[in-house]
Amino acid sequence: MGLKPIIFCDFDGTITQIDVTDLILTELAHPSWREVEQEWVRGAIGSRECLERQMALVETSETELNALIDSVPVDPHFEKFYRFVGRRKLPxxxxxxxxxxxxxxxxxxxxxxxxxxxxxxxFASSLRLEGRRVVTSYSYPPAPCGHGCATCKVGILRRMARDHHPTIYIGDGLSDRFAVEESDVVFAKRKLAAYCQERGVACQQFENFAEIESAVRGLIGKPPARRPRPSVAPVTAD
Structure with missing residues (x-):
């Protein structure tokens, strides 16, 4: 890659070893959250509506919520990978x-x-507690996403991939599916890997960030196969 690649990475189930939102819903929400989930899986609603309705079913305290979050395992190789991209000055x-x-x-x-x-x-949605109720808000995009996403990953990718830098996307789930269609290099596992195989999207399957670090080291300095992307103005996170 002549130009330095820009790396985009999912969080739940990618940096963490489990989906944190699913854990919160399983432990703290009314069981009807699963019915809402199935609406999203079927494509009847977008992830923004899905999360708004699901998180409204959560009842918890700050202490309970923090204890649950603190139990979530993180990929043991992520910190080293993050230090690696920092040293290489890779966005x-x-x-x-x-x-x-x-x-x-x-x-x-x-x-x-x-x-x-x-x-x-x-780039993520926001959450706060009001009493024992969870209140959510959604800033990306500032206007509704065409797919109804809570965070429009493909829109952010388009805007941040400035000056035609090659893009690397790392993810594990269906919320990543629109972004991988426009990424030059894709690292995928679980549902995202299956989606890529079904749709003919080239991807490298991975289990942990040690594998990704090794692969990225090999990519630096090599020109990737590029996917066409529309030219749009850059955006920055708050």
């Missing part, structure tokens, strides 16, 4: 349909601080 962004409160707490526990934790390189 790295987390794009998540999950929630900034959760992500920052997990990343700080994992030893990752700086721009990811203060939000500069993090």
């Amino acid at each position: 790295f962004y987390v794009l998540s349909d999950g929630f900034d409160y959760v992500i920052r707490r997990v990343l700080r526990r994992a030893g990752v601080d700086g721009q990811l934790c203060n939000g500069t390189d993090l």
